[in-house]
Amino acid sequence: MNTRxxxxxxxxxxxxxxxxxHLAAQDxxxxxxxxxxxxxxxxxxxxxxxxIVTDVSKPGGTSEAxxxxxxxxxxxxxxxxxxxxSVLLSPMHRMDEQQYQDTIHANLDTAFNSLKEFVSACIQARVQGSAVLISSVAAQIGMANHEAISAVKAAIEGLTRSAAANYAQHGIxxxxxxxxLMRTPATEQFFLSPSAVRKINMQYPLGRHGKTEDVAQAIGWLLSTEANWVTGQVISVDGGYSALRTLSRSA
Ligand SMILES: NC(=O)c1ccc[n+]([C@@H]2O[C@H](COP(=O)([O-])OP(=O)(O)OC[C@H]3O[C@@H](n4cnc5c(N)ncnc54)[C@H](OP(=O)(O)O)[C@@H]3O)[C@@H](O)[C@H]2O)c1
Structure with a gap:
């Protein structure tokens, strides 16, 4: 089998x-x-x-890899x-300039620069590559205290569609x-007590917060040949949060 x-x-x-x-398990x-x-x-x-130690928020970081x-x-x-x-929850009137700039660097600059360098190299090598960027449920719906992260994730969705349109001609x-919400080092602060976890879980139609594996599996599928006619899409992996209003659980 060819190494990918x-x-x-x-x-x-x-x-x-x-x-x-997940991807290692998929060979x-x-x-x-x-x-x-x-x-x-x-x-x-x-x-x-x-x-490879590199900073992909900076131009050249991904090319080096x-x-x-x-x-x-x-x-x-x-x-x-x-x-x-990154994940930053804060109302914008309480954010300082550094937090705003950090949110742009960590999320949008990494997405733009890594994708730009990956597609440039694919074109040069005539490779029909595939890329997945990470947005957030906060890009599509108005969530309080998410102004900065919502803005950068909406930008990433625009980047996904525009780049997909451009590079489809190269088979990329x-x-x-x-x-x-998934439980990770970036969000551990929201899961500090059993009652906080219960409240989070109640917000999700499927009754629980996300696991990183849930999202990793969707990414694995998008990179696989099973998805070879799928491009320019943003796939929600959110337990129904962005699309559903269920009956109240306490009624
Ligand atoms: N966790 C959630 O609930 C959630 C929900 C929706 C979307 N997301 C998105 O999912 C992605 C992964 O989040 P996560 O929860 O896994 O966060 P995480 O555990 O904090 O991991 C993020 C990684 O990004 C790297 N990073 C941070 N700032 C960077 C910068 N300026 N330049 C380059 N690399 C930087 C860090 O790696 P190094 O320090 O090793 O370089 C860090 O390990 C993020 O895009 C996040 O917005 C997360």
């Missing part, structure tokens, strides 16, 4: 690690990216995984998942997933 390499950014994060595990070979060498070394991953893959394996990565990002597929 996938680049996963934000690989030390909650979602990044779940995506790495993908992993190229894990992080800004932090120590955290990256601690990630459990199959033998042969390439770990692509070049290292080519130099080491004489192979070109055919997939990209941009799991780098670009999609996004929009998760509801």
């Amino acid at each position: 390499y996938v680049i996963i950014t934000g690989a030390t994060g909650g979602l990044g690690q779940a995506v790495a595990q 993908w070979s992993l190229i894990l990216l992080s800004r932090n060498a120590e955290k990256l070394d601690r990630i459990k991953a199959p033998k042969g995984t390439l770990r 692509i070049e290292k893959c080519r130099a080491k394996f004489q192979r070109f990565p055919v997939a990209l998942v941009n799991c780098a990002g 597929r670009i999609n996004a997933v929009a998760p509801g």
Whole structure:
């Protein structure tokens, strides 16, 4: 079987690690990216995984990983998942400039730069690659205290559709997933007590918050050949949160 390499950014994060595990189980070979060498070394991953310390929010960060893959394996990565990002909940009147800029860098700059460098390399190498970006349930519906993250995730959905339109002619597929709340290092602060967890779960029509595996499986499908006629889509993986109003549970 041909070895398929996938680049996963934000690989030390909650979602990044779940995506790495799921894709490894689907016989993908992993190229894990992080800004932090120590955290990256601690990630459990199959033998042969390439770990690269780089900052994908900056121009050149992803190209560097692509070049290292080519130099080491004489192979070109055919997939990209941009799991780098952040979760900031705050009303905008309480946010400072740094928090706003950090939200843009972590989410939008990583998505734009990594996708730009991935599609450029795909075109040059005549590879029909596939990329998945990460949006959020907060991009599509108005959620209090989500102004900054909602704005950047809506931008990522626009980026997904426009880039998908542009690069379909090269056979490159670009999609996004929009998760509801998952328990990860970025959101642990919301799960501090059993009553907080109960309240979160009650907001979801399917009765629970998200697991990173739920989202990793959707990403795995989008990258697979089963989805080879799917591009420009944003797939909600949110337990029904964005689409459904169920009967009140307490009635
Ligand atoms: N958790 C949720 O409930 C939820 C819901 C909807 C959407 N999402 C989205 O899912 C994605 C993953 O979130 P997560 O919960 O897994 O978060 P996480 O555990 O904090 O992981 C995010 C990773 O992104 C990398 N990162 C952060 N800022 C960066 C920057 N400026 N430049 C480059 N890399 C940066 C970090 O890796 P290094 O420090 O190792 O570089 C970090 O490990 C994010 O896009 C988030 O917005 C999460």
